[in-house]
Amino acid sequence: MKAHHGMYIGGEWRLAAGADTIEVVNPVDEQVIGRVPAGTAADVGHAVRAARAALPGWAATPPTERAAKLAALRDVLVARKDEIAETVTAELGSPLPFSQAVHAGVPILVAGSYAELAATYAFEEKVGNSTVYHEPVGVVGAITPWNYPLHQIVAKAAPALAAGCTVVLKPAEDTPLTAQLFAEAVAEADLPAGVFNLVTGLGPVAGQALAEHPDVDLVSFTGSTAVGRRIGATAGAAVKRVALELGGKSANVILPSADLAKAVNVGVANVMSNSGQTCSAWTRMLVHTSQYEEAVGLAAAAATKYGDRIGPVVSAKQRSRVRSYIEKGVAEGARLVVGGPESPREQGYFISPTVFADVTPDMTIAQEEIFGPVLSIIRYEDEEEAVRIANGTVYGLAGAVWAAEEAEAVAFARRLDTGQVDINGGRFNPLAPFGGYKQSGVGRELGSHGLTEYLQTKSFQF
Ligand code: NAP
């Protein structure tokens, strides 16, 4: 993948209005691997105009034809799977097998699911004496983070395009090459000019210009709570639709009847994968007091095994952020079992898999999103306390419950204030709605619920 000097706007790569560039750094060896243009408000303006111009035609394209284009896009992603994985590995640092299976594999599934949904969804329905049309909301401004570079893009662009919306994307500054590769795929799949546009650039410049642009109808943002709050306020003031996916502090609740070793091992793997940079990661493990020390021992062994198999975090900034959380955990009295703030290697933004025991629910490491390979193990005395602790953060994105009987786990999970729960290690489902309760966000992504985010209804009465 070679970096483009331009932005993909109106179906062509055009030079940015300004001359500034962003360096893309490989987090494994800290070498600069490319440069992309740092877009400004002027570029965002061009892109929004292109998206607006393309909207009437794309919105009027029959859903089956939009489905065919999305299927073509999926096929291009399949054909370029290896290149996608290599690009994500180069700019995010994740080990290649994980990039192949997840960073390339999941977006292919999701793109395919929207090709199918576009073809089968009831965009028109009868309700009594009315006909209800589900119409595209309009021009979408999508702002994405770096943690799953292609998935985050596809989880917004695919449903938006399936709905008949047009898109302007501002991807994360740390992972713009994957975004450029996606724009190449859009071109190769022969989507009409202007239905998808890419403006690389910095969040407070290009991102903010996109979020504030008066001709954007819907802003879909994934990232930090601090930025999400501002984007929500801006959208509210302009009375425009907004979707926010703001991360979490999810609980992995191991009930006493569960298979402890399995629950702990899967739980540790969940936190360490992608170097802990997963908004839905189960970063708090809740264990009954009678099994607590056994669970801590199992978690320590599992995390140690991960040792050199995880990649670095994305940037020096994220590494120092994660380190300061680890230091805070120690300072607040948690017991460091494995790992710690010291760098395990001389080069690269690596953090050792870290496990804390004796974490109490009010500690900073039990409340705030760390976004690194750091697990906190918390003790509970009874089920009531487990519910209270699990629900005791501002977040509510995901979680897990383990018990001997599925019914016991389900009964507990129904009491959790969270958008997704994996029961006894349930598998990822790309059609299940993904999104948060409480401050984890507004709106849902994936499947038909993700599609309806980009639709608005018009009803005719007869
Ligand atoms: P972030 O700043 O919120 O980045 C998310 C996206 O928003 C990026 O494209 C970013 O651009 C853009 N952005 C930044 N400031 C903006 C603004 N004022 N207006 C519009 N867009 C703006 O997150 P981060 O700094 O990369 O990560 C910080 C923390 O956020 C992480 O440690 C983690 O806790 C959380 N996070 C959550 C998720 C999630 O999936 N929910 C993903 C990533 C991070 P730039 O790339 O130029 O900053």
Ligand code: MG
């Ligand atoms: Mg940022």
